[in-house]
Amino acid sequence: MSQVLSAKLVSMLETVYPALDCDFLASELLTTMGLSPDQPPPAAHQNHWTESDIVLITYADTVQRDDEKPLVTLRQFLNRCLSDSISAVHILPFFPYSSDDGFSVMDYLAVNESHGNWEDVEAIAQDFKLMADLVINHMSARSRWFENFKRRIDPGKDYFFEGNPKDDLSAVVRPRTSPLLTSVHTEDGERYVWCTFSEDQVDLNFANPQVLIEFAAIVRYYLERGVIIFRLDAVAFLWKEPGTPSIHLQQTHELIKILRLLIEHHSPDAVVITETNVPNRENLTYFGNANEAHVIYNFSLPPLLINTLVTGDCKHLKTWLMSMPPAQMGTTYLNFIASHDGVGMRPTDGLLSEEEKQRLLKTMESFGGKVSFRRTPDGRDQPYEINIALYDALKGTSGNGVDHWQLQRFICAHTVMLALEGIPAFYIHSLLAKENDTERMEHTGRLRSINRSQWQLADLEQELDNPLSHHSKAYQELKRLIAIRRKQPAFHPNATQFTLHLGLKLFGFWRQSMRREQSVFCIHNISDELQQVALSDINLIGTDHWIDLIAGTAISDLSGCITLKPYQSVWLSNRD
Template sequence: MSTMRLDRAVEQPTPHGNLWDQADIIAITYGDSIRSADEKPLQTLHRFFNRHLRGSINGIHILPFFPWSSDDGFSVIDYTSVNEGLGDWRDIKAIARDYNLMADLVINHCSARSRWFENFKARLDPGQDYFVEADAGTDLSRVVRPRTSPLLKAVETLAGQRHVWCTFSHDQVDLNFRNPAVLIEFARIIRQYLDAGVKLFRLDAIAFLWKDPTTSSINLPETHEMVRLLRTLIEHCDKNAIIITETNIPNRENLAYFGNANEAHVIYNFSLPPLLLHALVCGDARHLKTWMMSMPPAQNGTAYLNFLASHDGIGLRPAEGLLSTEEIDRLAGLMQRFGGRISWRALESGENRPYEINIALFDALKGTLACADDGLQLERFICAHTIMLALEGIPAFYIHSLFGTRNDYQRLEHTSQNRSINRHQWDIGRLEAALSDPDGQHREVFERLQTMITIRRGQAAFHPNATQFTMHVGSAIFAFWRQSSNRGQSIFCLHNISDVTQTVPLADINLIELDDWHDLISGERYSNLQDTITLRPYQCVWISNR
């Protein structure tokens, strides 16, 4: 057994230090989201980003780039290798030199085809005691499930039949962190990723890590303790490394992963996608505002990761308690009419409830509850991302949102997996042709989002930890105020989330008369603070004094 490298000088992390600022923008992508016939996908991806996104995106989350057997990478066969179909560690290191690289630590489970699980069946080390087992007769009714498949999988081993715990699928067998050897394995893996240049560690499905059949087996105290331990290991190897927890769960439980600024540096703002989608298709921001007022400011050293779309879809569990059951069902039904699919989860009662909407975000914003196709799709889409860019936190764009990619029904039919609808693979030639078409939708989306990103990156008041207050200027306007830490810049962000023109008296915003106010987006100046602002459907203004 090899020993871990301990020869590197330890740099002490700075408590409550922010490792990010307003210039940080992350793109989320698979290693092969952009392909070319004559080079490895990781090389193609790197070349595309350097050519088209170098000045606006400085972080890349490459979804699992390891050998895998299912779930588009999240069923890892070998954590220490790069999938040969994507490239090799040299390609990963090259990207890490140019961008802040985020990698997945798929820590809850591994592939049933992994060496560890083959050793489990053969009763060999390492692996024979790496997995969670339970008796087939155990009462597991309290265990929270994100899937409808049976929790236990019967496996024939050299020691007879065993039943292993599979939270997500029978190809994804849950690892047993009661065994210290499993933790040591992952410490080695983390060390390798750090040496490869990984700066951000996404702890995949971390909420399910610790199992206790007498409980829900989600968000257990031992899981939070493991996050604290992983943070200690990682940040004492690299004081600038960042832990991000992926916990697609109700909002209050998600917030707990900040700990006391000693667990995750960053948590996914999982409630934002369903709530903002709901607001835009309803033309009513009341739920969105109520939620935002309940969100505690992230203390220094922690931040929210804001996103609207991902490789998975739009999770609905984070909307529970924020939207009613009827509102969630109505939203899910509308997304199905827009060509999307719904993934389900099983409740303790045996009832199935919507777990996730699977749809390309551009198609999700095709229309509203009142009108299925009103010609305002592009404006709704840009409005959604303008809001995301202005909110407290670090913005993350799913790569397909940058281009306005549509539902991929061919890929969906090929895989029969709902999530494939939003996992299109672009040929680089076709993508660059689409981005060069002066009359094309893809180019307009790309250029308008690039413009908004550029504006955001220059504003101190958009620092991920800058002050934020919710404003109340009517249910059709989602408005909030941001202020820089030195109080030098204020930005009043007003977004019309409806398909009806709205007017807002400047007097209602309480602008200070001695300052020079102007809209960062349009450049319009406001010299008479008794005037009224008129906002077209889905128009946004960022009124700044700097």
């Protein structure tokens, strides 16, 4: 085996498993991954993305047709409607599951029969970069591994993390209000398993290196089936120690480095994304030194952007943007403003005051949203996320309630996302401007179902073909903006970005391409009133020819002003 690869792997393993024979464990992992002795290392600090990369997030069964497996229907919809707009598709967990719409996995190596089969997954991977979840923190209480845990046999006997009710667990950071420990009857008596999210989602025990080897085998299987982007679900909670917060522990960071090392040596163009819905500074640590996640979610963007658009004040969004470090080569941000989960409130810690958070929560509730909670170490229940469809989250303002600017506000939000440093990711229901699905939420009894609708393909196509439908209007305009974005080198995920200072009603930033052949000034009116911008304030170079890429109009008088309608955006570029 490559001595450099071996030495790196052993060094990381020794941090996690100091009492074990890490040379032997490294050999086991490399054999499991099928890495040859002369496997060359991947190029360092290499970007696996360009300005043309756009991600779609969807469940396997979001789009359905009678008498057809949803994965087959999904592929047809993607190829017919989005092949010119997206480069990658994140199919949320498509494995057999027992709860949480897929995130309580029963079998990592199987496809849910009701969705389709591995051949259907591979077919999508042939057409798009495929992103899949590695649900690595926990597994279903109905899985074979957990049944074996209760029977005290392998594989599974020592695969799940156990706690003791007498342990000091007061410092543990929780994302839920449910009990942390769950009592389980086993063949050798009562045991208590650690359940960060629910009693049906039992946390895995990575202190047992065999669990790591199992996941190396799972990763290799996914790679061989066409997965090229790995989303490490809830990875911040991976390593637990009673008496600590049991989040972001050093062993967790080392395990991410190990997985990345194995993945990128197997497939040099593969990408690791960490899903860490935590305060912004904590989230940034998952870049490591460009040796952990290739990409991290920009979790503070959704709540801050929504807050900006419903208050008409971009102060906090601008302050946050100025504080964000440029991602070094080989890393970038995943920008999203809606997902299958709610709008996280923890990422606003340190960015919004408690009064501002409460105002945002009340506004979202007035627009039909719900609030779910987590339990803090001192026993208090704190807002954890807002459950609401993005289209309805932007149906009005905090001061005046519902108004007639909903569609414009919604388009403005996505125009901001498309231009920011990073890779844009569209949740399918936002691309389609879906409203709150209150009926589905009431049917399932789960708040997150409000934004997890399912479409009959015929109904969806009818909506998209109807020029009067707001679904069609949003979809067509977003596709148009995507098409413009994908042609601009200044919108490369790692292109230079600087924040503009244009007051509180105009949110702006400047992007410059990596070869400096293009500059784009992105200016967004985030208020419900007309706003003027003096072109002299943004320093357009007089010798260049400037055009608004969105409207397609030339800017002739650089000493003048431009007027932006409510929620209008401009992308002022010095090249077409």
